[in-house]
Amino acid sequence: xxxxxxxxxxxxxxxxxxxxxxxxxxxxxxxxxxxxxxxxxxxxxxxxxxxxxxxxxxxxxxxxxxxxxxxxxxxxxxxxxxxxxxxxxxxxxxxxxxxxxxxxxxxxxxxxxxxxxxxxxxxxxxxxxxxxxxxxxxxxxxxxxxxxxxxxxxxxxxxxxxxxxxxxxxxxxxxxxxxxxxxxxxxxxxxxxxxxxxxxxxxxxxxxxxxxxxxxxxxxxxxxxxxxxxxxxxxxxxxxxxxxxxxxxxxx
Amino acid sequence: xxxxxxxxxxxxxxxxxxxxxxxxxxxxxxxxxxxxxxxxxxxxxxxxxxxxxxxxxxxxxxxxxxxxxxxxxxxxxxxxxxxxxxxxxxxxxxxxxxxxxxxxxxxxxxxxxxxxxxxxxxxxxxxxxxxxxxxxxxxxxxxxxxxxxxxxxxxxxxxxxxxxxxxxxxxxxxxxxxxxxxxxxxxxxxxxxxxxxxxxxxxxxxxxxxxxxxxxxxxxxxxxxxxxxxxxxxxxxxxxxxxxxxxxxxxx
Amino acid sequence: xxxxxxxxxxxxxxxxxxxxxxxxxxxxxxxxxxxxxxxxxxxxxxxxxxxxxxxxxxxxxxxxxxxxxxxxxxxxxxxxxxxxxxxxxxxxxxxxxxxxxxxxxxxxxxxxxxxxxxxxxxxxxxxxxxxxxxxxxxxxxxxxxxxxxxxxxxxxxxxxxxxxxxxxxxxxxxxxxxxxxxxxxxxxxxxxxxxxxxxxxxxxxxxxxxxxxxxxxxxxxxxxxxxxxxxxxxxxxxxxxxxxxxxxxxxx
Numbered sequence: 001x002x003x004x005x006x007x008x009x010x011x012x013x014x015x016x017x018x019x020x021x022x023x024x025x026x027x028x029x030x031x032x033x034x035x036x037x038x039x040x041x042x043x044x045x046x047x048x049x050x051x052x053x054x055x056x057x058x059x060x061x062x063x064x065x066x067x068x069x070x071x072x073x074x075x076x077x078x079x080x081x082x083x084x085x086x087x088x089x090x091x092x093x094x095x096x097x098x099x100x101x102x103x104x105x106x107x108x109x110x111x112x113x114x115x116x117x118x119x120x121x122x123x124x125x126x127x128x129x130x131x132x133x134x135x136x137x138x139x140x141x142x143x144x145x146x147x148x149x150x151x152x153x154x155x156x157x158x159x160x161x162x163x164x165x166x167x168x169x170x171x172x173x174x175x176x177x178x179x180x181x182x183x184x185x186x187x188x189x190x191x192x193x194x195x196x197x198x199x200x201x202x203x204x205x206x207x208x209x210x211x212x213x214x215x216x217x218x219x220x221x222x223x224x225x226x227x228x229x230x231x232x233x234x235x236x237x238x239x240x241x242x243x244x245x246x247x248x249x250x251x252x
Numbered sequence: 253x254x255x256x257x258x259x260x261x262x263x264x265x266x267x268x269x270x271x272x273x274x275x276x277x278x279x280x281x282x283x284x285x286x287x288x289x290x291x292x293x294x295x296x297x298x299x300x301x302x303x304x305x306x307x308x309x310x311x312x313x314x315x316x317x318x319x320x321x322x323x324x325x326x327x328x329x330x331x332x333x334x335x336x337x338x339x340x341x342x343x344x345x346x347x348x349x350x351x352x353x354x355x356x357x358x359x360x361x362x363x364x365x366x367x368x369x370x371x372x373x374x375x376x377x378x379x380x381x382x383x384x385x386x387x388x389x390x391x392x393x394x395x396x397x398x399x400x401x402x403x404x405x406x407x408x409x410x411x412x413x414x415x416x417x418x419x420x421x422x423x424x425x426x427x428x429x430x431x432x433x434x435x436x437x438x439x440x441x442x443x444x445x446x447x448x449x450x451x452x453x454x455x456x457x458x459x460x461x462x463x464x465x466x467x468x469x470x471x472x473x474x475x476x477x478x479x480x481x482x483x484x485x486x487x488x489x490x491x492x493x494x495x496x497x498x499x500x501x502x503x504x
Numbered sequence: 505x506x507x508x509x510x511x512x513x514x515x516x517x518x519x520x521x522x523x524x525x526x527x528x529x530x531x532x533x534x535x536x537x538x539x540x541x542x543x544x545x546x547x548x549x550x551x552x553x554x555x556x557x558x559x560x561x562x563x564x565x566x567x568x569x570x571x572x573x574x575x576x577x578x579x580x581x582x583x584x585x586x587x588x589x590x591x592x593x594x595x596x597x598x599x600x601x602x603x604x605x606x607x608x609x610x611x612x613x614x615x616x617x618x619x620x621x622x623x624x625x626x627x628x629x630x631x632x633x634x635x636x637x638x639x640x641x642x643x644x645x646x647x648x649x650x651x652x653x654x655x656x657x658x659x660x661x662x663x664x665x666x667x668x669x670x671x672x673x674x675x676x677x678x679x680x681x682x683x684x685x686x687x688x689x690x691x692x693x694x695x696x697x698x699x700x701x702x703x704x705x706x707x708x709x710x711x712x713x714x715x716x717x718x719x720x721x722x723x724x725x726x727x728x729x730x731x732x733x734x735x736x737x738x739x740x741x742x743x744x745x746x747x748x749x750x751x752x753x754x755x756x
Contacts, residue, residue, distance in 0.1 A: 025505075025536070063274070174263055223268075303519045
């Protein structure tokens with residue numbers, strides 16, 4: 001079974017996601033296509049990068065992940081395929097794979113520049129590489145084409161999102177939870193954090209745990225393997241006045 | 253073919269639904285996964301219970317339905333599997349299966365407490381049992397594991413939503429239609445109802461039937477096999493000032 | 505492999521789309537079901553017609569497309585199946601297939617009135633033909649039933665949306681891009697257009713091309729094979745004060 005996941009900012013109201021699926025099934029009718037989401041905020045590469053990181057590792061090895069958050073479509077930004085952690089990732093070289101490069105830094109990931117246009121749609125538009133390049137390339141990979149057949153290996157120079165050296169809020173989910181880039185396994189007994197000048201000293205094991213008042217922020221080990229800051233029945237982002245990219249302090 | 257349906261309140265913007273699908277496909281790559289919805293209003297167990305009731309019976313016997321509207325995740329509420337009407341249902345014991353217990357009251361349904369942790373994800377978080385317990389258990393069931401192998405049978409004591417003895421508005425759909433718990437087959441020639449002190453004496457066979465003015469409420473036999481109250485091109489809930497749980501009177 | 509696509513205005517919050525999928529899988533468990541969208545604006549036949557046109561041609565020949573935007577459900581409007589361009593289309597005869605009739609005008613498309621009720625759901629409601637007629641008919645087609653077995657051929661008299669003779673804005677997508685009914689291949693070197701009394705003389709090859717200021721409209725060859733009018737990072741519909749159905753002038 002060949003699984004191909006889709007992650008885009010296309011929304012689900014227009015024909016875009018459907019068109020990608022049609023292209024894939026035209027090339028590999030046996031592909032199993034799974035939507036991760038099409039609701040990445042428009043052109044928000046960092047949100048796409050986090051969601052791809054959090055979702056991909058639940059899939060079996062060999063899964064092919066197509067990620068398209070692509071404000072530079074049609075320009076000179078490179079289309080690439082990344083082989084990392086026994087998964088394949090197809091999309092634009094614009095930072096979307098930043099957190100994968102970090103996750104697999106010790107695993108010898110490989111990046112290839114997609115130039116073998118015989119695997120692209122016959123006619124490539126300048127506006128819809130999701131349909132015209134990334135979907136057909138993913139389908140070709142699912143049919144057994146090797147990443148190394150798709151173009152030259154890129155050895156350095158891939159685009160990364162700017163990443164702070166200090167701990168950071170890397171994502172705010174649609175509940176308003178603040179996801180940090182701090183691995184929870186480093187703090188098996190809990191930890192206190194500070195953001196925006198405020199210390200958060202309550203650590204909870206699960207959301208429903210009845211400690212403290214509404215709107216009281218707490219630290220929790222989130223499902224992506226990262227520490228999160230949440231509030232009871234509300235948005236931590238709003239309560240704490242925090243935005244993505246803000247620094248986090250680990251209190252000892 | 254093993255069909256697994258998903259019904260959650262996770263939304264489709266984050267990685268949650270995708271993560272559940274990845275876990276299922278990791279355990280049973282041949283499972284056919286069908287989204288019923290991920291847009292149950294957050295933590296609205298009653299809305300989830302109605303939607304599960306209305307959707308499940310359209311699927312073939314043997315279908316496995318995963319339902320996760322789970323405000324008590326990580327607490328002591330029990331994870332369960334329910335065998336009813338030749339379908340299997342996997343989710344939390346918090347009332348989500350109330351209408352199924354009512355529908356299958358004469359069919360000897362069985363409930364099992366999920367305790368066989370060898371079928372869970374290796375590491376179970378306190379925040380995401382959809383991924384860590386319910387998805388892998390559903391995949392195990394689709395691979396042929398018997399419900400009775402998953403834990404002890406529960407004989408009474410399962411959680412139910414409070415249900416009025418008199419007829420009730422049990423759901424308001426996103427068009428604002430009021431769904432009652434009155435089976436339409438009891439009234440083959442139509443019926444008049446009253447809600448919120450107002451009699452609704454017009455019965456329509458279909459929505460487009462051109463009777464009466466805009467905003468005039470009417471009774472209709474809805475697609476879930478239950479009587480509904482609707483208005484022409486608007487929200488019956490707003491026009492009539494009715495909310496879920498309000499009583500309905502059957503006028504003779 | 506039998507592919508069945510779904511395009512509706514049902515939204516994804518209720519059980520409606522899930523019910524259609526359950527019915528299809530009950531009749532053909534091997535059908536591959538693909539959502540195009542369930543977010544056509546309620547009862548907006550023209551939006552459904554465009555989205556179906558834009559999506560369908562990406563799917564392999566033999567695909568069965570179910571389209572349900574059906575304000576007249578339960579009335580005398582005819583359920584039909586259209587065979588065109590080696591695809592099959594199932595839905596109401598209310599204009600939803602207008603652009604397909606235009607696209608395949610020289611290809612001898614055929615239309616059949618769905619009357620063979622043995623292929624319908626055993627009990628047909630007056631409110632949900634998506635589940636009760638269109639889904640089971642699509643499943644029957646995927647099992648090899650011929651369109652000609654489903655009812656009499658309709659020779660003329662099918663419903664079409666009113667179509668202007670002059671070029672027209674036929675769709676506004678959810679980014680606010682204006683899609684015309686002018687085939688881009690007629691203008692390989694670009695073209696200037698005028699809408700609402702304003703000339704748009706900039707032609708861009710792709711959205712990201714850095715020409716002009718924000719809010720400056722430009723013409724672009726869109727991914728549906730039609731000319732579009734867009735603005736940099738905004739809604740062309742709002743900037744230009746244009747609505748669907750407005751005429752477009754081709755400037756020479």
